[in-house]
Amino acid sequence: MLDLLHLNKTYDGMQVLKDISLHVDKGDVTAVIGPSGSGKTTLLRCMNFLAPADSGTLAFGGGTYDLAHMTKRDIASIRMRTGFVFQSFNLFANKTALQNVTEGLIVARRMPKDEANAIAMQALERVGLKDRADHYPSQLSGGQQQRVAIARAVATNPEIIYFDEPTSALDPELIGEVLAVMRDLAASGMTMLVVTHEMRFARDVSSRVVFMEDGVIVEQNAAEAFFEQPEKARTRAFLKTINDR
Ligand SMILES: Nc1ncnc2c1ncn2[C@@H]1O[C@H](COP(=O)(O)OP(=O)(O)O)[C@@H](O)[C@H]1O
Numbered sequence: 280m281l282d283l284l285h286l287n288k289t290y291d292g293m294q295v296l297k298d299i300s301l302h303v304d305k306g307d308v309t310a311v312i313g314p315s316g317s318g319k320t321t322l323l324r325c326m327n328f329l330a331p332a333d334s335g336t337l338a339f340g341g342g343t344y345d346l347a348h349m350t351k352r353d354i355a356s357i358r359m360r361t362g363f364v365f366q367s368f369n370l371f372a373n374k375t376a377l378q379n380v381t382e383g384l385i386v387a388r389r390m391p392k393d394e395a396n397a398i399a400m401q402a403l404e405r406v407g408l409k410d411r412a413d414h415y416p417s418q419l420s421g422g423q424q425q426r427v428a429i430a431r432a433v434a435t436n437p438e439i440i441y442f443d444e445p446t447s448a449l450d451p452e453l454i455g456e457v458l459a460v461m462r463d464l465a466a467s468g469m470t471m472l473v474v475t476h477e478m479r480f481a482r483d484v485s486s487r488v489v490f491m492e493d494g495v496i497v498e499q500n501a502a503e504a505f506f507e508q509p510e511k512a513r514t515r516a517f518l519k520t521i522n523d524r
């Protein structure tokens with residue numbers, strides 16, 4: 280359902296993504312792992328046009344796009360079919376949980392308010408927050424805010440959801456509730472591309488793993504093979520540092 284080919288990206292003359300290619304099938308949960316600074320966030324930002332790529336192509340939903348020459352129309356059309364969950368939640372502070380979820384439905388998709396409210400309530404129920412619909416972000420824990428952000432992504436019925444370290448900003452005791460929601464989503468067949476440091480999530484939930492370092496994909500494989508028989512010495516060394524923690 281998604282093919283990224285030969286993505287390159289430089290910042291200030293420094294190449295931060297080098298010839299990145301990856302393939303995602305419908306229903307895949309792909310974990311993107313790697314040390315800090317390896318380019319994981321930039322990869323997701325390029326894939327959702329929050330940062331412009333220098334070169335590369337993206338095949339998605341029947342279209343093939345030259346990432347260096349995206350039109351506003353193509354960007355808008357792809358964004359309508361994808362969801363994004365940020366490390367720092369990115370909720371509107373002056374909107375309730377429900378309003379945060381309906382915003383994209385009413386404004387970008389021009390959905391009638393009643394219909395948007397019904398879909399948003401279903402999405403909030405799915406993340407266990409139906410009873411918090413009228414709460415503002417400041418009245419919610421970090422874990423609850425991130426679950427609202429996930430509900431916001433789910434409500435648009437996307438073909439894929441990108442997650443950028445969705446649990447990294449959370450206190451340890453709140454990580455589990457967010458991972459549980461992500462596990463449920465994965466089990467329901469949602470296609471997900473998840474940048475994460477949570478190795479247990481990568482091991483137990485993901486179907487594929489992509490390991491990045493210094494802007495390149497060092498190794499990618501089905502999750503079981505990746506963890507049981509990593510091919511590259513560099514991958515083995517990285518997994519060891521994590522297991523020794
Ligand atoms: N907006 C930016 N301007 C300049 N350099 C950036 C910017 N965003 C990221 N970088 C650089 O790109 C590299 C990859 O960063 P990033 O994608 O955030 O890595 P990761 O998410 O794996 O920690 C780093 O060297 C970082 O300093």
Ligand SMILES: [Mg+2]
Pocket residue numbers: 319320321444
């Ligand atoms: Mg990052």
